[in-house]
């Protein structure tokens with residue numbers, strides 16, 4: 001580890017489960033039952049409290065089917081909770097909105113639009129003036145290294161480039177909150193680490209709030225300011241674990257950070273919690 005890196009101590013303390021009244025994003029007793037009132041009713045999420053501050057990078061991990069996507073979709077506004085309420089800046093979430101950008105595992109780009117057309121879609125839908133749209137598209141395509149590919153179509157891009165475009169498209173709306181559901185799950189290991197670096201750099205530069213679902217504990221511990229571990233279905237939050245690596249001061253070296261003993265011990269701690277719940 002280079003000397004100039006300042007690593008805050010890994011406290012070993014879990015953060016309190018409930019949110020605080022001052023939190024920017026709040027889930028208050030949010031529960032979800034799919035098919036409520038039918039014989040097929042599935043309790044996906046038990047009443048859950050979670051809150052976090054503006055600028056936090058919150059990573060959610062947990063066994064398959066534990067309700068991670070369900071929780072995120074209530075914040076995205078795609079899913080109305082069966083019980084409880086979600087709010088952003090004290091305003092209740094009642095549906096999707098441009099303040100919350102969403103990136104899924106598969107890029108879901110518009111194949112008939114160019115790279116620039118995809119990136120500019122949100123601002124165009126919102127009726128922003130042409131000059132501002134162009135400026136945003138240029139800025140965000142440059143940010144994810146795709147400006148020189150602006151006239152290509154999605155099928156002419158690699159998987160990693162498509163995912164970078166999906167991120168640029170979400171960011172071109174300049175959302176306060178970025179919601180990412182296993183965004184790097186389909187990428188090879190090397191591209192995935194590069195994407196982790198790029199996302200981290202964008203997060204640091206923009207200071208936005210991120211809620212990030214992943215099956216990779218390594219990724220969660222590296223990117224998150226906090227790792228939220230969920231239980232098996234019906235999901236609840238088992239532990240919230242602060243992580244220090246996202247806010248490291250100084251130059252970052254992803255390989256050295258991940259090989260460091262603080263990183264390895266935090267990763268093992270999260271992994272053993274998940275294994276106790278039946279695996280990821």
Ligand SMILES: Nc1ncnc2c1ncn2[C@@H]1O[C@H](COP(=O)(O)OP(=O)(O)OP(=O)(O)O)[C@@H](O)[C@H]1O
Pocket residue numbers: 034035042043044062063064065066067068069070071233
């Ligand atoms: N539309 C739906 N209708 C009925 N049940 C659903 C629906 N969507 C999800 N479920 C169920 O709710 C539970 C939680 O699903 P969810 O997708 O939130 O889990 P997850 O933790 O994101 O899973 P994974 O890690 O495998 O992506 C699962 O048992 C799932 O089968």
